[in-house]
Amino acid sequence: MTRVLATRGIRPDVVAGHSYGEFSAPCAAGVWTVAQAARVTRARTEAVASCPDAAMLSVAASTPEIARRLQRGTGIYIANENARDQTVVGGTREAIESLASQLRADRIAAQPLNVPGAFHTPLMAPAQKYLREALRNERLRPARTLFLSSVTNSYTSDPDHVRANLIEQLVSPVRYVSLIERLADDGFGVFVEVGPKQVLTRLNRKILAGRKSLVLATDDPKQGSRQLLRVQAQLECLGAVDGVRTVDQGYGPSAQQAAHGAARFFDATARRREKMRFQAAARRPPALSSAASATPRLPAHSEPDEPPGSETPDHGANGSVATVARPETKPISHRRVTTHLQETPRRAEPTSAAASARDTASSETIRRLVRCLADLPEGWIDVSSELCEWIAMPRIFLHPDELEDLESLAASTDVPLSQLLTYQAAVYPEAAVRGMHAAAVSRAEGARRRMHAIKLYNTAAFAFGERWPIAPRLRTAKGRLSFVSPSLPGQFAGLGGVNAAGLAISCIPLADQPAPGAELAPRMQTLRIKRLLESAADVDTALDAIRHWEQPGNWSILLSDAASARVVLVECARSSYAVREAADVLVATNQSQLLIGTAPADDEEILPNDRLREAVRSLGHGKLTLEAMRQAFQSADERQAVEHPISARSTVCSAACFWGLEGASEQPVLGFQNNDEPWETIPLEGALSGLHAQAHGVDLPLRSPMIAEFHPAGASQAEGVVRLDPVQDIFLRDHKLRGTPLLPAVIALEIFAEAASTGATVRRSARCAISRW
Amino acid sequence: MLFASPEARGMKVIVAGAQSDVGCELLIDAAPGAKPSGRTTHSRGTVVLGSSGLPAIMPIGQPTFGWIPFAYPDAESIWHGPSLRAFRNLSFLDAAGWAELIAPAKSELSGTRPSEGWRLAVSLMDGCLVACGTYTYFMMNQRLEIPQGIERLQVGREPRAGERCLMHFDVLRQDARDTWFDFVVVGEDYAPLFVATSYRTVLLRGA
Numbered sequence: 001m002t003r004v005l006a007t008r009g010i011r012p013d014v015v016a017g018h019s020y021g022e023f024s025a026p027c028a029a030g031v032w033t034v035a036q037a038a039r040v041t042r043a044r045t046e047a048v049a050s051c052p053d054a055a056m057l058s059v060a061a062s063t064p065e066i067a068r069r070l071q072r073g074t075g076i077y078i079a080n081e082n083a084r085d086q087t088v089v090g091g092t093r094e095a096i097e098s099l100a101s102q103l104r105a106d107r108i109a110a111q112p113l114n115v116p117g118a119f120h121t122p123l124m125a126p127a128q129k130y131l132r133e134a135l136r137n138e139r140l141r142p143a144r145t146l147f148l149s150s151v152t153n154s155y156t157s158d159p160d161h162v163r164a165n166l167i168e169q170l171v172s173p174v175r176y177v178s179l180i181e182r183l184a185d186d187g188f189g190v191f192v193e194v195g196p197k198q199v200l201t202r203l204n205r206k207i208l209a210g211r212k213s214l215v216l217a218t219d220d221p222k223q224g225s226r227q228l229l230r231v232q233a234q235l236e237c238l239g240a241v242d243g244v245r246t247v248d249q250g251y252g253p254s255a256q257q258a259a260h261g262a263a264r265f266f267d268a269t270a271r272r273r274e275k276m277r278f279q280a281a282a283r284r285p286p287a288l289s290s291a292a293s294a295t296p297r298l299p300a301h302s303e304p305d306e307p308p309g310s311e312t313p314d315h316g317a318n319g320s321v322a323t324v325a326r327p328e329t330k331p332i333s334h335r336r337v338t339t340h341l342q343e344t345p346r347r348a349e350p351t352s353a354a355a356s357a358r359d360t361a362s363s364e365t366i367r368r369l370v371r372c373l374a375d376l377p378e379g380w381i382d383v384s385s386e387l388c389e390w391i392a393m394p395r396i397f398l399h400p401d402e403l404e405d406l407e408s409l410a411a412s413t414d415v416p417l418s419q420l421l422t423y424q425a426a427v428y429p430e431a432a433v434r435g436m437h438a439a440a441v442s443r444a445e446g447a448r449r450r451m452h453a454i455k456l457y458n459t460a461a462f463a464f465g466e467r468w469p470i471a472p473r474l475r476t477a478k479g480r481l482s483f484v485s486p487s488l489p490g491q492f493a494g495l496g497g498v499n500a501a502g503l504a505i506s507c508i509p510l511a512d513q514p515a516p517g518a519e520l521a522p523r524m525q526t527l528r529i530k531r532l533l534e535s536a537a538d539v540d541t542a543l544d545a546i547r548h549w550e551q552p553g554n555w556s557i558l559l560s561d562a563a564s565a566r567v568v569l570v571e572c573a574r575s576s577y578a579v580r581e582a583a584d585v586l587v588a589t590n591q592s593q594l595l596i597g598t599a600p601a602d603d604e605e606i607l608p609n610d611r612l613r614e615a616v617r618s619l620g621h622g623k624l625t626l627e628a629m630r631q632a633f634q635s636a637d638e639r640q641a642v643e644h645p646i647s648a649r650s651t652v653c654s655a656a657c658f659w660g661l662e663g664a665s666e667q668p669v670l671g672f673q674n675n676d677e678p679w680e681t682i683p684l685e686g687a688l689s690g691l692h693a694q695a696h697g698v699d700l701p702l703r704s705p706m707i708a709e710f711h712p713a714g715a716s717q718a719e720g721v722v723r724l725d726p727v728q729d730i731f732l733r734d735h736k737l738r739g740t741p742l743l744p745a746v747i748a749l750e751i752f753a754e755a756a757s758t759g760a761t762v763r764r765s766a767r768c769a770i771s772r773w
Numbered sequence: 774m775l776f777a778s779p780e781a782r783g784m785k786v787i788v789a790g791a792q793s794d795v796g797c798e799l800l801i802d803a804a805p806g807a808k809p810s811g812r813t814t815h816s817r818g819t820v821v822l823g824s825s826g827l828p829a830i831m832p833i834g835q836p837t838f839g840w841i842p843f844a845y846p847d848a849e850s851i852w853h854g855p856s857l858r859a860f861r862n863l864s865f866l867d868a869a870g871w872a873e874l875i876a877p878a879k880s881e882l883s884g885t886r887p888s889e890g891w892r893l894a895v896s897l898m899d900g901c902l903v904a905c906g907t908y909t910y911f912m913m914n915q916r917l918e919i920p921q922g923i924e925r926l927q928v929g930r931e932p933r934a935g936e937r938c939l940m941h942f943d944v945l946r947q948d949a950r951d952t953w954f955d956f957v958v959v960g961e962d963y964a965p966l967f968v969a970t971s972y973r974t975v976l977l978r979g980a
Binding site: 139140141142159160163540544548550551574576704705706707717718719720721722723724725726727728729730731732733734735736737738739740741742743744745746747748749750751752753754755756757 | 776781783785786797799820830832850852856857881882885886890891892893898919926931933962
């Protein structure tokens with residue numbers, strides 16, 4: 001149910017549970033999975049059998065009143081304080097029956113509960129040790145949503161606190177009244193019961209009587225599935241549903257703000273008008289398009305010769321004329337890519353984003369995309385503090401030349417640097433959540449054929465009002481490896497690419513992993529891809545760099561290189577990562593395969609992966625060609641469209657890029673298709689010759705602070721040179737034995753770690769010189 | 774390796790072996806004018822590249838009796854300067870203990886060296902070794918011990934600059950010369966940063 005609500009944009013600010021609900025609330029908070037909760041529930045159920053025979057009784061009386069009566073009795077405890085006039089007690093069966101008789105005599109309603117024991121009372125103590133043991137075996141994660149404990153009545157996201165709470169609540173009374181009052185006191189105004197029937201909803205209404213709040217139940221047997229729509233509609237009218245927040249009220253109000261603020265008087269009709277106005281604005285043709293055609297273009301990032309800004313009038317059914325802009329420029333023509341690559345000087349001048357800025361047609365496209373981004377409704381882009389930091393202090397995150405490129409781009413496109421930074425950071429994660437990528441390698445009969453492909457499904461593109469002009473774009477910078485990446489104009493890179501040394505990378509966000517605590521690093525994936533492609537010549541070097549990412553984010557990454565014909569899948573999530581090397585085929589989607597996901601993926605999300613793997617495997621060694629790979633992707637798409645038409649329709653547009661070695665002579669080829677435009681292949685052999693030369697000449701950065709130089713030393717050894725200066729080196733100045741600088745042991749460990757990763761690369765380079773991919 | 778004079782000195786690191794298991798040896802160049810000339814071995818080890826296989830979180834509990842602030846002594850034989858003072862609080866039991874450490878930015882140790890590319894959180898790791906040394910000093914009759922070797926060190930995620938880290942150690946055994954420890958260091962989210970097996974210290978003086 002939580003997942004269903006989430007798909008409708010209903011996401012809680014805090015979760016809490018009543019009694020056994022404290023097992024399901026951590027699921028909603030992402031602390032554990034349903035499967036984990038089920039395992040522990042079973043253990044809990046078995047543990048209860050070890051407790052003495054006991055019963056529970058629901059009484060229509062206040063807790064203080066019941067407590068007064070219990071002073072006279074023995075073996076009965078308060079178990080639940082459900083409402084001011086409803087208390088549940090638990091105790092030995094005889095004691096409960098005796099109390100029930102007394103209450104009947106006093107004309108106080110009391111109802112025995114059909115439960116196997118006296119939960120939330122000390123009578124459950126024998127079960128605690130079994131439950132503790134069962135919980136010890138489960139890996140709990142920090143909560144993504146705050147969890148309010150009914151035992152301590154305090155918020156936590158610490159998995160250990162949640163674990164302790166589950167053990168403690170077995171013998172502690174449920175102070176539900178205090179729990180709900182605490183939430184109300186803290187400003188939470190919307191209470192949604194997630195579960196069967198409306199028991200808690202009725203309790204909540206009683207507890208919150210007289211307070212400004214909205215209490216909703218997701219289940220109503222009389223309404224069926226319509227009840228969910230009612231909940232959604234009510235929250236939407238409050239402006240408390242993600243993705244449909246009001247445009248004119250600044251950053252969308254949270255549920256608690258909505259319940260207490262002006263959004264209570266929100267006009268849904270006006271909001272829908274506003275939404276339509278925004279969507280129309282996103283499709284509006286750019287005002288500056290007429291100026292674009294007059295400016296000369298550079299071939300590297302240029303758009304085709306078609307005049308920009310041309311529009312086709314589209315007569316709507318109601319007789320009014322709606323102006324729908326065709327993209328004023330199409331992505332770079334593949335032939336022009338080829339031509340330009342062939343014209344690339346053996347030592348390419350630095351171009352990168354700055355060069356593309358000189359192309360006015362590209363500039364106009366960039367302006368238009370940035371404007372679309374800025375016009376997105378509030379809340380579409382998660383304006384995290386890290387994103388603000390990135391925008392405010394780009395010098396911290398960017399190398400000087402990268403910042404210089406962006407500043408130059410900002411100047412020539414007349415787009416504020418802050419917006420360009422947002423454009424770099426915020427586009428892909430939302431756009432590529434349904435992506436898919438695959439790599440296959442064949443080592444049969446001495447061949448080292450390799451195919452690598454990525455397909456992005458831009459479910460977010462509708463917000464931009466058009467298909468995205470994603471195309472293969474060449475990026476070159478002095479002293480670094482050049483690379484081609486399917487990307488938007490003016491961006492560092494896309495979510496994949498291939499460099500002059502033959503290293504290919506692709507990555508897709510992992511949707512089933514816990515959301516990262518820090519948003520910036522995952523969003524800056526394109527910058528990381530750029531840096532990997534610029535500096536890594538093989539899989540191992542790239543892997544080493546990925547291992548050193550701080551805050552890696554949630555990504556599935558495929559790496560393949562030509563020199564070793566290896567294909568490796570890496571999955572990162574928060575601080576964990578896992579690696580698998582392929583024997584032949586690796587296919588990955590937005591669902592993790594190596595790491596444990598937070599929620600079990602449903603068939604709809606897993607099947608495309610399986611279908612594609614089946615299709616690629618069926619190609620066999622002899623048929624591993626670019627065209628065959630494209631057909632495999634297409635076949636998986638078509639089956640998806642037949643079996644899950646809704647899912648397939650939700651994809652507005654797609655872009656696919658394939659690269660590999662093909663034919664008897666293993667020629668490098670790049671293929672590309674944007675939506676249903678014609679599929680084209682680009683033979684890169686001639687084009688990459690210039691890049692190969694650059695690859696030979698480039699000095700790959702060692703990234704080793706302690707090791708100054710590295711040399712191959714024989715077939716299987718490498719030797720690194722370390723220089724230690726007691727005057728300059730801080731770790732020697734700050735580490736002394738009786739006043740004499742002493743090399744800290746940990747520096748030796750650091751040298752080993754650097755030597756092992758860097759030395760391995762040097763030794764490989766000595767064995768197989770980088771020639772072509 | 775001591776630096777008796779202010780001159781810079783050289784070392785060589787030799788790597789050899791398979792792609793994943795890399796043997797490393799660190800050799801010290803002879804000091805200028807020293808006899809005999811040539812190199813002596815500083816340390817040897819094997820680095821296994823790949824996933825550490827550590828779990829995502831490692832709950833290591835909290836100190837039983839609360840924290841005691843730790844101040845790096847300025848007058849002691851072994852002196853740590855500001856860049857190597859990650860260890861903040863301690864809590865010791867009979868044969869175990871906790872330490873609280875604050876991870877500095879890795880660039881703090883860089884100085885004139887590149888600030889990027891550090892593989893280990895060196896200052897933090899050093900703080901852990903100091904914590905073990907502090908234990909032997911306070912709990913074992915002022916034995917001053919320094920690092921001697923480590924059987925295995927698994928490296929998890931990198932700490933963030935300023936992150937509060939928690940270390941738990943167990944004393945495995947001790948003889949007249951050495952003490953052996955196991956320790957685990959986790960970050961604020963209980964993700965393991967380092968897991969050390971059989972870290973060995975050697976007596977410098979005391980006891």
